Amino acid sequence: MDMAQQVFSLLNNNAPIAQSVMNCLNGTPELANATATMLPQMGATTSNFPKDLPSLITFFFSISALREWLKILVFGSCLESLRRLSLHLYYKIYNSFFITARFEEDDICYDWLCLWLSQQKTWKQARDVQVSNRTFGLDSDATMIEGEEDDPTSIVHGGRQLAYMPAANTVQTMWWKGTWIRTIRTQREGHYGRREDILELCILSRSHTVLNEILIAAKKTHREAQQNMISVYVSDSNNSWRHIASRPKRPLTSIILDPGLKDLLVDDARDFLASKKWYATRGIPFRRGYLLYGAPGSGKTSIIHSLAGELGLDVYVVSLSRSGLDDSALNELIADLPEKCIALMEDIDAAFSQTLNRDADESDDEDDAKKDKKQDPRHGSSTSKITLSGLLNALDGVAAQEGRILFATTNKYNSLDPALCRPGRMDIHIEFKLASKLQARDLFRCFYVPDSQVDVDNKDTSDTKTDSGYSSDSNDEKVHSKHTPISFNGETHHHTTKLSVKQIEALADQFAEAIPERECSMASLQGFLMGYKIRPRQAVLEATTWVEKERAAALAKKAKVVDVPQASVVATSS
Numbered sequence: 001m002d003m004a005q006q007v008f009s010l011l012n013n014n015a016p017i018a019q020s021v022m023n024c025l026n027g028t029p030e031l032a033n034a035t036a037t038m039l040p041q042m043g044a045t046t047s048n049f050p051k052d053l054p055s056l057i058t059f060f061f062s063i064s065a066l067r068e069w070l071k072i073l074v075f076g077s078c079l080e081s082l083r084r085l086s087l088h089l090y091y092k093i094y095n096s097f098f099i100t101a102r103f104e105e106d107d108i109c110y111d112w113l114c115l116w117l118s119q120q121k122t123w124k125q126a127r128d129v130q131v132s133n134r135t136f137g138l139d140s141d142a143t144m145i146e147g148e149e150d151d152p153t154s155i156v157h158g159g160r161q162l163a164y165m166p167a168a169n170t171v172q173t174m175w176w177k178g179t180w181i182r183t184i185r186t187q188r189e190g191h192y193g194r195r196e197d198i199l200e201l202c203i204l205s206r207s208h209t210v211l212n213e214i215l216i217a218a219k220k221t222h223r224e225a226q227q228n229m230i231s232v233y234v235s236d237s238n239n240s241w242r243h244i245a246s247r248p249k250r251p252l253t254s255i256i257l258d259p260g261l262k263d264l265l266v267d268d269a270r271d272f273l274a275s276k277k278w279y280a281t282r283g284i285p286f287r288r289g290y291l292l293y294g295a296p297g298s299g300k301t302s303i304i305h306s307l308a309g310e311l312g313l314d315v316y317v318v319s320l321s322r323s324g325l326d327d328s329a330l331n332e333l334i335a336d337l338p339e340k341c342i343a344l345m346e347d348i349d350a351a352f353s354q355t356l357n358r359d360a361d362e363s364d365d366e367d368d369a370k371k372d373k374k375q376d377p378r379h380g381s382s383t384s385k386i387t388l389s390g391l392l393n394a395l396d397g398v399a400a401q402e403g404r405i406l407f408a409t410t411n412k413y414n415s416l417d418p419a420l421c422r423p424g425r426m427d428i429h430i431e432f433k434l435a436s437k438l439q440a441r442d443l444f445r446c447f448y449v450p451d452s453q454v455d456v457d458n459k460d461t462s463d464t465k466t467d468s469g470y471s472s473d474s475n476d477e478k479v480h481s482k483h484t485p486i487s488f489n490g491e492t493h494h495h496t497t498k499l500s501v502k503q504i505e506a507l508a509d510q511f512a513e514a515i516p517e518r519e520c521s522m523a524s525l526q527g528f529l530m531g532y533k534i535r536p537r538q539a540v541l542e543a544t545t546w547v548e549k550e551r552a553a554a555l556a557k558k559a560k561v562v563d564v565p566q567a568s569v570v571a572t573s574s
């Protein structure tokens with residue numbers, strides 16, 4: 001009744017409102033009809049039905065059903081408000097006591113955390129698990145399950161390691177350094193319908209200290225697990241960097257270049273990384289670019305990866321011909337590089353030209369350059385949406401990352417625009433030539449000298465008494481009587497004594513004699529030696545024949561290249 005009185009007094013004090021409500025009621029025939037039907041049900045008649053608004057309201061409030069209905073309405077509203085208030089309070093309290101951190105699968109931090117969690121007891125003892133052979137970007141035994149490494153047969157141990165993690169949408173709780181932590185792994189639909197994981201860490205702590213400690217511990221665990229690896233990142237379709245692989249570091253000694261070249265690269269890159277202040281004082285952008293050009297298979301890519309391992313830098317591969325990559329996306333990617341890293345642009349010439357043929361002879365370089373000039377790379381081409389001006393802008397525009405080392409490789413040096421090659425963008429240009437006799441000799445030595453002795457840069461390691469890693473071929477006179485001969489393809493092969501380092505070096509000299517200066521690529525020499533992996537003597541014997549075959553193949557290829565335009569002329573004229 002209180003409420004009725006309030007409404008009554010409100011209408012009494014506001015005559016215009018009361019009048020308009022009454023007019024409204026009187027002027028609505030549907031309402032009048034409905035009222036006439038309802039009145040008997042409500043215990044009223046048309047004669048005793050109130051005629052003015054205040055008595056109408058009093059009348060309505062006197063109906064008991066309506067009163068109950070209103071009570072329910074008020075009660076329901078109170079309940080809902082209470083629910084919302086308690087939820088709000090819950091989240092307020094939750095957020096002030098818990099810190100929640102989310103990790104998405106396409107981010108490297110997810111790998112760090114998964115590896116760290118996989119080493120925690122609770123994670124290992126989860127009762128509802130998902131078994132997989134994911135290695136969280138690692139190529140090590142870091143994620144191996146207990147007992148896997150003990151397999152004596154190496155049948156289980158070989159191949160990808162097994163790993164398990166708690167099943168999706170299950171909650172794991174754990175204590176870490178006296179802090180209660182809850183982990184939840186959820187899944188969402190990612191690109192191309194692929195399911196992507198999201199890991200959520202709820203830490204019962206008011207400060208970020210524990211989270212920071214966990215992140216540092218996770219990062220450390222991951223980095224320790226890949227101490228002998230380099231991380232390789234590529235750009236994904238979202239134009240963000242994605243960790244795709246961890247590769248074992250390649251020792252610099254395994255790359256054989258012309259004398260002084262390796263030292264030049266390593267020393268220059270080291271000096272650059274240590275000169276941040278020097279650059280800042282002189283107002284010079286803290287960036288360094290290296291352009292490696294020359295024959296295919298001469299070690300350009302190999303030295304970059306090896307250098308990355310030597311300097312402890314990750315490699316970010318910028319694939320300029322990736323579909324969907326345009327100038328603004330490239331700019332975004334370059335700006336998103338970490339402060340110290342190697343950005344690698346392979347075959348930089350190919351980004352602007354479709355007509356460049358990697359098989360073409362080096363002598364065709366000039367012609368290619370002319371063709372490319374006609375194409376005007378500043379306006380882009382059909383292979384890529386990148387324009388030269390877009391690339392130049394990305395390399396040294398305002399958004400370009402400081403501290404990065406850029407390596408670009410090309411087989412078509414002359415086809416590059418001078419603007420791209422100028423100092424500041426490409427500070428050092430290094431030519432990689434076909435193999436010299438010296439390189440051929442060192443490659444042979446590197447192949448057959450035992451691992452512990454491999455140091456092609458330091459010849460003093462040669463120990464006449466030490467065995468080489470591999471035995472020579474079955475024609476060797478010194479046959480090891482202890483071992484049973486092997487029969488294969490109707491022939492009997494004997495185990496032979498291993499060669500001493502001195503013998504290997506003598507063979508290396510003979511091998512270098514057989515290899516012509518600057519005619520074969522290091523990659524092809526490596527391919528040839530691979531065929532004689534445990535037969536150094538045989539490799540030396542076959543080298544001359546192999547060189548002749550290579551020459552003949554190169555000539556045939558050249559003749560084919562020359563023939564192709566003639567054939568196409570005939571085809572079009574007919």
Ligand SMILES: Nc1ncnc2c1ncn2[C@@H]1O[C@H](COP(=O)(O)OP(=O)(O)OP(=O)(O)O)[C@@H](O)[C@H]1O
Nearest residue numbers: 254255256257296297298299300301302522523526
């Ligand atoms: N100088 C070298 N020393 C040792 N190995 C080499 C050398 N050059 C090439 N190789 C071997 O040849 C293979 C190809 O080398 P790499 O990819 O580095 O050549 P590249 O110059 O980058 O070739 P491309 O121009 O075709 O990309 C590698 O397996 C590498 O081990």
